[in-house]
Amino acid sequence: MGRHVMLVGRRWWLGCLGRLVVSDVLWDRFLPPDHQEIILESVSPVKYKSKKELFFKLSSPLFIDHGLKAFFIDKATGKKCYKLSARKLYIAWSANPLFWCWKPVIESRFAEVVELRMTSWLEIEGKIDNRILSPNTMYRAYLIFKVAHHCAYGLDVVPCEVLVEVGEFCSRGTVTLSHNACVKRSLERVCGENKVEEGSRSKFEDNVARVGLERKDGWLEIELGEFYNQGMCEKEVKMSLREINGVHLKGGLVVESLEIRPT
Secondary structure: OHHHHHHHHHHHHHHHHHHHHHHHHHHHOOOOOOHHHHHHOOOOOOOOOOHHHHHHHHOOOEEEOOOOEEEEEOOOOOOEEEEEEHHHOEEOOOOOOOOEEEEOOOOOOOOOEEEEOOEOOEEEEEEEEHHHOOOOEEEEEEEEEEEOOOOOEOOOOOOEEEEEEEOOEEEEEEEOOOOOOOOHHHOEOOOOOOEEEEOOEEEEOOOOOOOEOEOOOOOEEEEEEEEEEOOOOOOEEEEEEEEOOOOOOEEOEEEEEEEEEEO
């Protein structure tokens, strides 16, 4: 009798193990091929019992590169996404405390964000290697920010140029940031026409205003542009927002990160 129970128990355990193996094989297909290398870069240990559990863990930001970048998986597509913290960006004059102020805020999981005190030259640029992104995927880049309404000024006087460049491809547009506290849900107002250039070919898109909605995490986002990542050869993706032609002062922009995610 005891031996029979042991055999039944062993068969049940082997059955569970088999189902777990099959489940892991299936869920492994939704994970990026280099997920183990990415996990090794994490600033904190990643513990999981199954590939399914790992998938959902990686659907939330995993902080890498000494906490200056975050990686996560898009749940709908399984594609790779990245966030570059403000410290990982080039921001003109950000090292000068007269113009920018670095500080921690509870709304961000990054150690610091940067707030614009005063400048007439606004230039923000981020770069990422296309090889760490998912191949054969259309991506969009976003600036994640807030507007400090109690001290914001001059942000919507002159439009900003937004740009995404990958090799010979260039996605270009103009946006206007609004710091009007009366705007519902602290939306940004965007105006202008968007232009996409690829080699010598250009096309103008419809004059549809991009509207930056408030995100679930409480920040705002503005689209800088989109690009298709073939992933076949090494190319640097450059993403930027600039307003360098005006002579007026502006302030009150709080920059958290740049986010790259699939469309």
